[in-house]
Amino acid sequence: xxxxxxxxxxxxxxxELRAGDDLAALIAERxxxxxxxxxxxxxxxxxxxxxxxxxxxGVEASDEAREIAGDETDPRRIQVILDESAELIRxxxxxxxxxTRHGFVCGSAGVDASNAxxxxxxxxxxVDPDASARRLRDALRERxxxxxxxxxxxxxxxxxxxxxxxVAIGAAGVEVVQDLIGERDPVGYELHATKIAIADEIAGxxxxxxxKLDRVPVAIVRGLDVRGDGNAxxxxxxxxxxxxx
Amino acid sequence: xxxxxxxxxxxxxxxELRAGDDLAALIAERxxxxxxxxxxxxxxxxxxxxxxxxxxxGVEASDEAREIAGDETDPRRIQVILDESAELIRxxxxxxxxxTRHGFVCGSAGVDASNAxxxxxxxxxxVDPDASARRLRDALRERxxxxxxxxxxxxxxxxxxxxxxxVAIGAAGVEVVQDLIGERDPVGYELHATKIAIADEIAGxxxxxxxKLDRVPVAIVRGLDVRGDGNAxxxxxxxxxxxxx
Numbered sequence: 380x381x382x383x384x385x386x387x388x389x390x391x392x393x394x395e396l397r398a399g400d401d402l403a404a405l406i407a408e409r410x411x412x413x414x415x416x417x418x419x420x421x422x423x424x425x426x427x428x429x430x431x432x433x434x435x436x437g438v439e440a441s442d443e444a445r446e447i448a449g450d451e452t453d454p455r456r457i458q459v460i461l462d463e464s465a466e467l468i469r470x471x472x473x474x475x476x477x478x479t480r481h482g483f484v485c486g487s488a489g490v491d492a493s494n495a496x497x498x499x500x501x502x503x504x505x506v507d508p509d510a511s512a513r514r515l516r517d518a519l520r521e522r523x524x525x526x527x528x529x530x531x532x533x534x535x536x537x538x539x540x541x542x543x544x545x546v547a548i549g550a551a552g553v554e555v556v557q558d559l560i561g562e563r564d565p566v567g568y569e570l571h572a573t574k575i576a577i578a579d580e581i582a583g584x585x586x587x588x589x590x591k592l593d594r595v596p597v598a599i600v601r602g603l604d605v606r607g608d609g610n611a612x613x614x615x616x617x618x619x620x621x622x623x624x
Numbered sequence: 625x626x627x628x629x630x631x632x633x634x635x636x637x638x639x640e641l642r643a644g645d646d647l648a649a650l651i652a653e654r655x656x657x658x659x660x661x662x663x664x665x666x667x668x669x670x671x672x673x674x675x676x677x678x679x680x681x682g683v684e685a686s687d688e689a690r691e692i693a694g695d696e697t698d699p700r701r702i703q704v705i706l707d708e709s710a711e712l713i714r715x716x717x718x719x720x721x722x723x724t725r726h727g728f729v730c731g732s733a734g735v736d737a738s739n740a741x742x743x744x745x746x747x748x749x750x751v752d753p754d755a756s757a758r759r760l761r762d763a764l765r766e767r768x769x770x771x772x773x774x775x776x777x778x779x780x781x782x783x784x785x786x787x788x789x790x791v792a793i794g795a796a797g798v799e800v801v802q803d804l805i806g807e808r809d810p811v812g813y814e815l816h817a818t819k820i821a822i823a824d825e826i827a828g829x830x831x832x833x834x835x836k837l838d839r840v841p842v843a844i845v846r847g848l849d850v851r852g853d854g855n856a857x858x859x860x861x862x863x864x865x866x867x868x869x
Binding site for chain 2: 388476540586
């Protein structure tokens with residue numbers, strides 16, 4: 380990666396998104412995309428246009444969901460989280476840390492209420508965020524003519540550090556993990572075990588302009604030379620190789 | 625934070641740094657700083673000018689260090705890591721995840737060999753990275769006249785996700801955790817538990833231009849409105865409050 384720097388610009392003026400909206404068209408109309416740009420999209424925008432939204436009316440809570448929910452949480456909300464979970468990592472009612480079917484470990488299995496169209500709906504993670512990124516990349520190329528990368532992000536908490544950062548849950552057309560193994564630094568010392576999660580760093584950079592309150596779920600990152608064919612599954616570490624776990 | 629976007633620019637041409645170097649002067653000579661800029665500095669640059677470098681010759685390895693080191697690692701290197709550790713979190717010889725005295729949980733207690741002046745030296749974390757950031761901020765204001773923020777970063781691994789990202793280990797003059805608790809999103813839904821580790825996101829953004837091989841340990845982030853009086857200790861979560869742990 381050789382770079383004299385880069386810029387991060389929000390894509391403003393997007394409408395409230397609904398299932399079936401043409402997100403690529405909405406983005407392309409509001410930006411001048413160039414080859415090599417990375418279009419970073421908050422998961423909720425992708426999930427909404429993909430219809431990954433559930434309303435609580437149709438949900439029936441199990442006994443397990445009722446037990447976790449306690450008295451102050453809607454057990455149907457817990458049920459939706461359980462349905463999205465492949466494994467419960469920690470449960471401190473009503474909080475749940477879960478591994479999703481994609482292998483991501485995050486709060487509420489990625490199920491989110493904020494920014495949903497109304498308070499009785501929940502937004503789920505895309506079924507396959509890498510596929511979502513690929514589709515959006517293809518559609519953006521069709522709409523704009525530009526060969527761009529796409530990263531889909533979500534805000535994850537993490538062990539050992541407070542607060543959340545945005546990380547990549549889907550990617551297409553970009554390098555996701557930069558591997559410097561075996562390369563040598565300027566004094567000839569061989570770098571070992573230097574793998575950098577650049578897609579997560581790009582996701583975090585984009586979050587800085589998203590604005591939770593301003594409804595800006597898309598940013599354009601320009602000037603980074605990160606074209607590649609990575610995917611966000613590279614960021615999922617098998618539990619037996621996870622020394623930090 | 626209202627922003628129409630921001631830029632990240634590497635500060636190039638810095639010499640190999642040594643103890644006692646005036647890092648603020650070296651940065652100010654190579655950049656045109658403006659009020660509100662955030663100067664992001666890789667930990668190794670700060671540690672080197674602060675003399676936080678040890679040579680292995682003077683280190684005597686304990687039995688514990690020899691046991692962890694095994695046959696392929698210099699036990700003196702392990703000893704230095706043990707000396708920097710407040711608590712060993714995981715040991716899978718010769719790998720160590722430790723909590724440092726600052727409260728950071730990271731590989732090798734932040735002790736690093738790569739990019740050291742020669743292969744027999746190790747670079748330690750600053751004694752007090754927040755104080756390092758404050759000193760650098762004051763010195764930069766003196767040299768440049770600009771009221772800038774400073775973030776000191778290091779590359780940390782993390783549980784549940786592969787590879788490293790740069791995070792903030794020291795900060796001055798910036799907001800570190802952005803707290804949206806109690807604010808309402810555009811449809812009136814109250815956001816809860818939305819704390820964003822913006823200093824970590826800024827650190828990761830800067831890493832994208834650092835270049836492990838190119839000896840660029842400083843970047844200027846311009847255009848973010850993140851002035852504040854945070855410090856990186858805000859990012860250390862007490863173990864009993866760490867649901868992810």
